[in-house]
Amino acid sequence: MAGRLVVVSNRVGPVRGATRAGGLAVALVDALREAGGLWFGWSGRITEPGAGAGGVTEEHYRGITTATLDLTPDEHHDYYNGFANQCLWPLFHYRIDLTAYERRFYEGYQRVNVRFAQALQPLLRPDDILWVHDYHLIPFAETLRAMEQRQRIGFFLHIPFPSREVVLALPHHDRLAKSLMAYDLIGFHTQRDVERFVDYMVNELGGEFRDGRLRAFGREAVVKAFPIGIDTKAYADFVYTEDGQRQWQRVKSALRGRTQIIGVDRLDYTKGIPERFAAFERLLADYPDARGRVEFLQVAPLSREGVNEYAEIRSRLEGAASRINGHYAEVDWTPLHYINRTVSRRALAGLYRASKIGLVTPLRDGMNLVAKEYVAAQDPEDPGVLVLSRFAGSAWQMKSALIINPYDTVEVAEALQTARYMPLDERKTRHAELMKGLLEDDVTHWRRSYLQALDAA
Secondary structure (H helix, E strand, O other): OOOOEEEEEEEOOOOOOHHHHOOHHHHHHHHHHHHOOEEEEEEEEEOOOOOOOOOOEEEEEOOEEEEEEEEOHHHHHHHHHHHHHHHHHHHHOOOHHHOOOOHHHHHHHHHHHHHHHHHHHHHOOOOOEEEEEOHHHOOHHHHHHHOOOOOEEEEEOOOOOOOHHHHOOOOOHHHHHHHHOOOOEEEEOOHHHHHHHHHHHHHOOOOEEEOOEEEEOOEEEEEEEOOOOOOHHHHHHHOOOHHHHHHHHHHHHHHOOOEEEEEEOOOOHHHOHHHHHHHHHHHHHHOHHHOOOEEEEEEOOOOOOOOHHHHHHHHHHHHHHHHHHHHHOEOOEOOEEEEOOOOOHHHHHHHHHOOOEEEEOOOOEOOOOHHHHHHHOOOOOOOOEEEEEOOEHHHHOOOOOEEEOOOOHHHHHHHHHHHHOOOHHHHHHHHHHHHHHHHHOOHHHHHHHHHHHHHHO
């Protein structure tokens, strides 16, 4: 890749601790090290106006420069909690009923994108290649173009792109669509996301799409799917770390031969956790042989605690867990274990290995890397079974999982029962097919294929 790589994201992740943070942070840090790059975005700090919120803080570590800005309380409220997480996030996940349409949010979103672009502009070089990430920064490139910046700029959306009818519910949807066309490359997780985006741009806004290139608003951009992966080999090795082994042995001892089902999700209404609890309850009701023999562990770290919908779902889940345990628990058996704290990636690998069923049932998800981590952590000689929502982007790649409709609690319960009794030969065959895909389409492949496409744009 010619030129320096400049990554722009809402939050700048840890450079020193990227491996522990995992996922996207690992991929971006590796890319920045290869190219000797710059990572720009929000510091994560909220600072009162006039108390240092306006300046850029630069740090350098092993050839990587990070440049960060603080947000003011108003900016955080309107841009981050407001337009990004109370408007775009629910809308793009098909939750029109939870979408907050406030003009103040949209104006704050635009202001922060302009401020970010103005802060980055003096740091740019003519031959830089910019990679902008996610829904927080849709207008970012358009602002840079207005400043006469002509570098190649790519955008990647990490959440689903919704159908045309859903997008039309968003005020200013055409304004945001026009700003997207300031990018040279627009990337999505799945081909279905590409198809929905193109359908909206062509049939609603009069664009033209041919040979992977979209023309609209007098501009042209390449539009393509780049399914993100995980560092498959590294994650499989986490099982054998001290934390992984400790959790694996601890859970195996506590289970005493019982089957553990595991779900791991950030606490969010898009993840389908209430429906998952209902499906587990259905398993216990419809299949009495599961009682006393199956336990369900749900790990759901808290997120976005300043948004009312997240407090409501937490209360709902606590009530459901209490009801299920109150009805079915025995003196020596608790059917459902529900925890809201963060578990390290290495410890999670041990939990995955100890769990004979991975239950991943988002109502809508861009990709979902938990499904991939669960498979990577399994013992190839005695692997568990992945039960996966058809509405996760990963379902398009992971055909050998048990694919289910997360809204149908009976279907999910039936899949759990099938997974419980699946023969070893079938489990090994399914796992081998899934691992083959995870190794071929890992996070390094995702990063390199995207940057090669951007370099050629």
